[in-house]
Each structure stands twice: as structure tokens, then as C-alpha cells.
Amino acid sequence: MEKKHRVLIFRCNEYNPDKIAGIIKEGMEELGVKPFGKILLKPNVVLAHPEVFPHAFTRKEFLDGVISATKARAEGVEEIAVGERSGITIPTRFNFKMAGYLDVIKKHNIKTYYFDEVEQVPFALKRKENLRKNMFFPRPVVESDFLINLPKFKAHPWCRLTLSLKNFIGIQDDRHRLVDHNLFLEHKIADLQEVIQPKFIAIDGITAGQKMMLTPTPFDMGAIVMGTNSCAVDTVGCHMVHVDPKDLIHLRLTSERGFGPMNLEEIHVGGDFPLEEVQEKTRGFEFCMEHIDDYFREDCNLSCTVGTFPETHSPDYCWGGCPGALQEAMHIFKGYYPNVYQEMKKVRYVVGKVEGPLPLDSDEKVIFAGDCTSWEGDIDGEHVRIESSYRPPWKVDEKKTQSNDMLTRNLKPGLVLFKNRKSRYIHLKGCPVSVADHVHYISGLGKIGNPNFDSRLLLDANIAYWQMRFGRFMNRFL
Numbered sequence: 001m002e003k004k005h006r007v008l009i010f011r012c013n014e015y016n017p018d019k020i021a022g023i024i025k026e027g028m029e030e031l032g033v034k035p036f037g038k039i040l041l042k043p044n045v046v047l048a049h050p051e052v053f054p055h056a057f058t059r060k061e062f063l064d065g066v067i068s069a070t071k072a073r074a075e076g077v078e079e080i081a082v083g084e085r086s087g088i089t090i091p092t093r094f095n096f097k098m099a100g101y102l103d104v105i106k107k108h109n110i111k112t113y114y115f116d117e118v119e120q121v122p123f124a125l126k127r128k129e130n131l132r133k134n135m136f137f138p139r140p141v142v143e144s145d146f147l148i149n150l151p152k153f154k155a156h157p158w159c160r161l162t163l164s165l166k167n168f169i170g171i172q173d174d175r176h177r178l179v180d181h182n183l184f185l186e187h188k189i190a191d192l193q194e195v196i197q198p199k200f201i202a203i204d205g206i207t208a209g210q211k212m213m214l215t216p217t218p219f220d221m222g223a224i225v226m227g228t229n230s231c232a233v234d235t236v237g238c239h240m241v242h243v244d245p246k247d248l249i250h251l252r253l254t255s256e257r258g259f260g261p262m263n264l265e266e267i268h269v270g271g272d273f274p275l276e277e278v279q280e281k282t283r284g285f286e287f288c289m290e291h292i293d294d295y296f297r298e299d300c301n302l303s304c305t306v307g308t309f310p311e312t313h314s315p316d317y318c319w320g321g322c323p324g325a326l327q328e329a330m331h332i333f334k335g336y337y338p339n340v341y342q343e344m345k346k347v348r349y350v351v352g353k354v355e356g357p358l359p360l361d362s363d364e365k366v367i368f369a370g371d372c373t374s375w376e377g378d379i380d381g382e383h384v385r386i387e388s389s390y391r392p393p394w395k396v397d398e399k400k401t402q403s404n405d406m407l408t409r410n411l412k413p414g415l416v417l418f419k420n421r422k423s424r425y426i427h428l429k430g431c432p433v434s435v436a437d438h439v440h441y442i443s444g445l446g447k448i449g450n451p452n453f454d455s456r457l458l459l460d461a462n463i464a465y466w467q468m469r470f471g472r473f474m475n476r477f478l
């Protein structure tokens with residue numbers, strides 16, 4: 001079989017910007033990569049904090065090295081910029097600061113695009129497989145000439161792995177990012193590839209992340225992976241950690257649309273770190289693809305009841321929505337309050353179509369999570385009927401989505417909880433219910449601290465919020 005695509009794996013055991021720059025430059029030369037025009041670097045900064053979330057993001061030294069290599073190789077440059085939209089409603093500015101990016105950006109005198117502040121423009125999709133006819137993207141993404149994708153090599157509790165393809169979730173602002181971030185997440189990731197493909201990809205796999213995406217367990221992988229095709233890079237990434245590429249559903253869907261291979265035989269794997277050697281090193285690499293009713297068990301005051309789900313391609317579980325958001329929220333709590341699983345009050349989390357009585361303890365509060373959830377029965381002698389309001393993608397108008405504004409998100413749950421303070425249960429609407437909302441409501445019902453109001457987050461995140469609002473306002477006039 002003809003090997004049309006090339007992917008390189010290089011050894012790199014330290015976050016040394018000069019060393020990384022040398023490796024990236026060598027990789028670019030070998031792959032014939034010459035950045036030009038409007039060059040946009042897209043790292044993964046879903047969440048960053050040096051103490052609480054030290055392994056969730058592409059490291060600043062990696063970004064530094066890639067910028068140096070890009071400058072050395074580029075021709076006909078109009079601009080070099082770093083752009084990203086962080087996760088869980090927190091302003092990207094906050095995470096760039098926590099990740100240490102500001103010094104790197106200043107050192108290289110390049111531009112920053114916070115995707116939550118710039119203009120969002122529609123992009124028409126034309127395939128029959130697309131979930132919708134239009135998606136919205138930040139203007140700098142649509143207008144870039146040379147996108148450089150810089151994912152962090154991480155396991156992912158919803159998608160198995162987040163590499164080049166999955167990193168594109170961060171090219172949308174929250175208002176649009178959560179649309180189809182549910183049973184259709186894998187399809188959405190495939191749709192995202194249609195707006196633009198990276199012309200160069202470099203994955204930070206020096207310290208990789210295991211199990212979770214926001215709070216991964218570090219794994220000393222000591223590798224940088226490079227290529228020019230997302231499918232090829234992700235295929236090699238799968239093999240690096242013993243995953244069958246067919247099990248990375250968004251890779252399969254994207255490859256089936258002709259964006260690249262998912263067969264190792266079509267890829268020439270080079271570099272100085274042989275794939276077999278990487279595989280030997282990653283024998284113990286850990287994933288977490290557990291259903292929440294198995295995941296939260298005896299040693300946790302959170303228990304989960306999972307029903308069935310409304311789409312035929314995934315009737316048993318919703319991998320892209322509420323259950324995963326709950327898992328991530330609980331890990332965020334654990335990052336701030338290590339004993340939270342035992343210290344929280346009892347909470348029952350119910351998701352999907354559930355039938356039959358709920359075996360509740362007398363002091364257990366209930367969260368019915370998400371639009372698709374339905375249940376009917378008695379709680380404390382009161383007849384309760386939770387009805388599904390789930391809508392498939394074609395009934396969701398992407399132009400009428402909620403803003404997911406951080407301030408609103410921080411204030412609304414307090415009001416809702418106060419209004420329902422005498423009730424044993426609450427029904428959270430949304431498809432999905434975001435990680436941020438999970439944090440607020442679990443905090444309120446479980447009577448535990450709220451990381452959003454923790455001193456390690458509160459001041460800096462709120463300053464960043466008002467800077468973001470100001471930046472967004474000013475960008476309207478540019």
C-alpha cells in the first residue's frame with residue numbers, strides 16, 4: 001500500500017524551549033513545512049493552573065519552541081498569532097495567564113486571539129453527513145492561511161483520546177461549542193474539520209495525560225509527534241498508546257469523509273523514537289472510559305442512575321454530554337478539595353430515560369440532569385414527573401444558542417438553588433448541562449465548596465472576565 005502520509009515521532013524528555021525548537025525545526029524541514037501568510041497557532045489550553053490543573057494544557061515551553069521554529073522556517077509572513085477558546089466558561093485570558101503564555105507571547109512579539117472575544121462568523125457546511133448547514137467560528141480561524149495545531153497528548157473520558165482532531169473543539173466559542181456536544185460529539189468533531197485543516201501539527205507528548213482531560217494523571221511519554229494530516233497523526237497517536245484507530249470514533253468518521261488515513265499501512269512513521277519503543281514505554285498508559293454508575297461507587301457520596309438515551313447510534317450511554325461533564329466536575333472538586341467524595345452530602349444523579357422507583361436514602365438529594373432525562377415516581381410522598389425535552393440536532397437552531405456567560409453561569413445556579421431550597425430534587429436543563437453548571441449544582445446540593453469561588457480562581461478569573469468583556473466590546477469596532 002502506498003504510504004502517502006508522513007508522521008514523525010521524536011524523543012524529548014524535558015520542557016526546554018531551545019531543545020523543542022530544534023526538534024520542531026527538524027520536523028518541519030523533514031516534512032517540507034514552510035509556514036506563510038497569516039499563521040495561527042492553536043494550542044490546547046482547555047484549563048490551566050500551575051497547582052490545580054498542571055497537566056491539562058500544551059505547555060508554554062512547547063509553544064515557545066514551536067514559535068521559534070515557525071519564525072525560522074516561515075516565508076511571506078503577514079502575522080503570527082496564538083488563538084484558543086478555553087473550556088468551562090472561564091475566560092481564555094485567565095488560562096493563558098495561568099499557563100504562562102503571556103511571557104512567551106511577549107518574548108516573541110506575536111499576536112493573541114482570544115476566541116471568546118473576536119467576531120464569530122458563519123461557515124456553510126455542504127456534506128449530507130453534516131449535523132447542520134452552518135457552524136460558527138472565530139474570524140481569525142476562518143481567515144488564517146496556515147493553521148498550526150498544537151494539541152496536548154491526553155486520554156479523554158468521553159472520546160478515548162484527544163489529539164489533533166479533537167483539539168478543534170477549542171476553535172469554537174462557548175455559545176457554539178456546546179451545540180451538539182452530546183450524543184453527537186464525535187460527529188461534531190468530524191464536522192469541525194471542514195472549516196480548515198491544519199497545515200502542520202505538533203503534539204506535546206513530553207508529559208502526556210492519562211484518564212481525564214481536565215485533571216489528567218501525568219505520564220512521562222517523552223515524545224513529540226509531528227505531521228501534516230490530522231487523521232494520519234491521530235492514527236499514529238492511537239497506536240502509540242495501544243488504541244485501535246477504529247475505536248476513536250471521530251477519527252473513523254473524519255477518515256471516512258476522505259480527510260486522511262486511519263490505517264497505519266498508509267503512513268510512513270519516521271523520527272528518532274520508533275513506534276515499537278513508544279508502545280513498550282506506554283504499556284501501562286491508563287484510560288477512563290467508565291460509565292458514571294460504575295465510576296462513582298462505595299467510597300463516594302455521589303451515586304448515579306443511568307437510563308437509556310434517545311439516539312439509535314448510542315442508546316446505552318451519552319458519551320459526549322452530561323455524564324462526562326459530571327465526571328470532569330467531580331475531578332475539578334477533587335483537585336481543590338481532595339476529600340470531597342466523602343465530605344459531600346449524599347446526591348443522586350439521574351440521567352437518561354429512567355423507569356421504576358429510585359432507591360433513595362432519606363437524606364439524599366436528587367439531580368435530574370439534562371433535557372433527555374425523564375422519570376416518574378414518588379419522592380417523599382410527592383408525585384414527581386420529569387419530562388424529556390430533548391431535541392435532535394436538526395431541531396436546534398445554532399443561531400439561537402445561549403451565551404454561556406461566566407457571570408450569568410455563576411449567579412443563576414445560586415438563584416435556582418435558593419428557589420428550590422425546600423425541594424429534594426432539581427431538574428437541570430441543557431443538552432448538555434455544562435461542566436460549569438455541574439460544579440455549581442453539585443456544590444450547592446452536596447454542601448461543599450465551590451471552586452469558582454476559591455481564592456485560587458476567584459480574583460484572577462473575575463479580572464479576566466471583565467477584560468474579556470472589554471476586549472469583546474472593543475473588537476466590535478475593529
Ligand code: SF4
Binds near residue numbers: 369370432
Ligand atoms: S441531555 Fe445530556 S445526557 Fe441527554 S442527550 Fe443531551 S447531553 Fe446527553
